[in-house]
Amino acid sequence: MKPGAFFRPNKAGEAVLAAGKRLYRRAPDFGTWHVRYKDSAGAIRREACSAELEEAATRYAMELHIKSERRRKGLEPAEFDIIPCTKLHAMYLEAHAHLSSQAPMRSQVKIWFDAHFKSKPTSDVTPADCEALLVKARAAGQAESTVRQLHIRGRLIWKYGVNRLRCARENPWNAVPRPTVAAADVVVLSRVQVEALLEAAGPYRLLLILAVLTGGRRGEFGGLLWTDFRLDEGPHGTIHFRRSWERQTTKGAKVRVVPLHPALVPEIERARATATSALVFPSPLERKKGGMRSKSWKTANLLRRIAKRAGVVLPEGTTFHTLRKTFITHLLRDSGGDIATAQQLAGHSTPAVTATYYVGRDVDYQASRVNALQLVARTPVEHAVNTRQIPAVLAGQETQVNTNAYASELPRRSPRAFIFL
Secondary structure, three states, rough: OOOOEEEEEEEEHHHHHHOOOOOOOOOOOEEEEEEEEOOOOOEEEEEEEOOOOOHHHHHHHHHHHHHHHHHOOOOOOOOOOOHHHHHHHHHHHHOOOOOHHHHHHHHHHHHHHHHOOOOOOOHOOOOOHHHHHHHHHHHOOHHHHHHHHHHHHHHHHHHHHHHHHOOOOOOOHHHHOOOOOOOOOOOOHHHHHHHHHHHHHHHHHHHHHHHHHHHHOHHHHHOOEEEEEEEEOOOOOOEEEEEEEEEOOOOOOOOEEEOOOOHHHHHHHHHHHOOOOOOOOOOOOOOOOOOOOOOOHHHHHHHOOOOOOOHHOOOOOOHHHHHHHHHHHHHHOOOOOOOOHHHHHOOOOHHHHHHHHHOOOOOHHHHHHOOOOOOOOOOOOOOOOOOOOOEEEEEEOOOOOOHHHHHOOOOOOOOHHHOOO
């Protein structure tokens, strides 16, 4: 097969052809140029390129063909192990099988990445291929937030392939601009809502009060042991978050120590006195396998049921993770904005993560901070009719001011200097 290029018209190009006119094959005005060549595995590839005219597209197809031929004949030594994209995706999923987000990740890879890249060699994947996946997702009606998630997932897959598997020289997703999505407001609960939820929590009171006073994650509570409480450390004790679900570490692979609030001590001692398991929250359905699991512990549904029982209307987008954000937000407000301490207690990598994704906006609180601002006088000031007059009260003493003398000291300017264009 001879390498070459072909043109696929878009809606504008199809309209020109429908009118019986001659189509000027120029991208991206009237369509897109595609190249056709054999990759290093000998398979025929057809893919879009960013060329505007046929000459550039044909030259690009010939470059890809020659590069693949040299690799197939061993004339160009490979600096990495070339594998099919489907194998890269499978190895990435296998390496991250311990994550609780494995199910949606596996579905995302199967529906989008496997179907788009197929068995194409990793050495032949270009940024144009990655961009084509995002275009395909938009054409399928996917929200821009989903397109952004595909970009993030693709970049992570290839980061693993380049750094760990050495299956490519560079990450093609780095050259693709990340889709921008308007940041949504961080959802947090007020003190009144938290108090109402705790009163109606019943047997789940310990879970909720731990979430709002320690900022623990759902998975961390699922693997929490009674020995993780150290009541002899610090003024009121500490809690050590060490593991998450079936993993032996937390999300950040580090132990996070959070001091206990005084209100937590009697709650913990009362629950420990009646405990029958080494786990703080054992699963009623999976006692033999250990603590709560993601499939049996529907914490978001649990929170909604408690809110309905308490008569609390939860903000839109409320999940169990909202309790963690509530802890961080109120901690920052009550500590005077100590972002460094909030970052350490939350276990975030940088203060920017804490400030951007975990601090909610409270109009009433912001209004109280603005009202406390001592920048101008609280009493109204009467303004003179003539703005050229100098205030006659200086340092509490009345002073006679000669406005004509003051005006005479102003620099003389040409009348044109006061014309606003």
